[in-house]
Amino acid sequence: MELLVDTANLEDIQFACDYYPLAGVTCNPSIVKKSAAPKDFWAHMKQVRKIIGKDRTLHVQVVGLDHETQMKEAKELLKKIDKDVYVKVPVTQEGLRTITKLKKEGYKVTATGVYDTMQAYYACAAGADYIAVYVNRMTTNGLDPNQLFQDVQGKIEQEGLPTKLLAAGFHSTGQIRDAFTYGCESMTAPLDLMNATFKNENIIKAIDTFKNDWESMYGKGATLLQMKKK
Numbered sequence: 001m002e003l004l005v006d007t008a009n010l011e012d013i014q015f016a017c018d019y020y021p022l023a024g025v026t027c028n029p030s031i032v033k034k035s036a037a038p039k040d041f042w043a044h045m046k047q048v049r050k051i052i053g054k055d056r057t058l059h060v061q062v063v064g065l066d067h068e069t070q071m072k073e074a075k076e077l078l079k080k081i082d083k084d085v086y087v088k089v090p091v092t093q094e095g096l097r098t099i100t101k102l103k104k105e106g107y108k109v110t111a112t113g114v115y116d117t118m119q120a121y122y123a124c125a126a127g128a129d130y131i132a133v134y135v136n137r138m139t140t141n142g143l144d145p146n147q148l149f150q151d152v153q154g155k156i157e158q159e160g161l162p163t164k165l166l167a168a169g170f171h172s173t174g175q176i177r178d179a180f181t182y183g184c185e186s187m188t189a190p191l192d193l194m195n196a197t198f199k200n201e202n203i204i205k206a207i208d209t210f211k212n213d214w215e216s217m218y219g220k221g222a223t224l225l226q227m228k229k230k
Helices: 010-019 029-035 041-052 067-080 093-104 117-126 135-140 145-159 173-181 191-199 201-218
Strands: 002-006 022-026 057-061 086-090 109-114 130-134 164-168 186-189
Touching (some): 002 191, 010 022, 022 041, 041 067, 109 117, 117 145, 130 135, 130 145, 135 145, 145 173, 191 201
Parallel strands (some): 002 022, 002 186, 022 057
């Protein structure tokens, strides 16, 4: 199970590194615009890498629509950030060609923009390391992401493929839970949605009860480090 944060905001990334067993960071052009909009994109992404270190994965998306442009952009990402970047490529016909080429050249690739099981199968066949599935957009369009997870994960396990399903584009914590339940190995979500889990009133109430019971025995503000029997 892998937890990734979907943002380019440096403060959010640092928080996620501090508080979560974070496996990596993902972003795309829309996420970059919404969460950071840096003047110097390359310097910003190098700062992201500095925060997360080499042990966490960094997934950055190409912008071009045709194969030739995507290949040039991919090489630029690897040159100006580092060679360990996972190049995110949308699974279009042009993108599939790019994924296949990048994998043949030995690069790390995250196939993205996936809404359909056949898209995912093509990306698996091309050797993609991760396949990013847009959960909420599928649901909004009357599609079933959980069925996709089951079908594609079954194929991955049946054929012993190295590809990992990366659930993305969530609207609720319930969608994140379902993604893991139905077979995803990885998920990426914005920090506020990750944090939402811990705003559950039942969790807060239970912890408050523990605290109040302890203080009733050993005084207000008492901890295991400092207490006094009443």
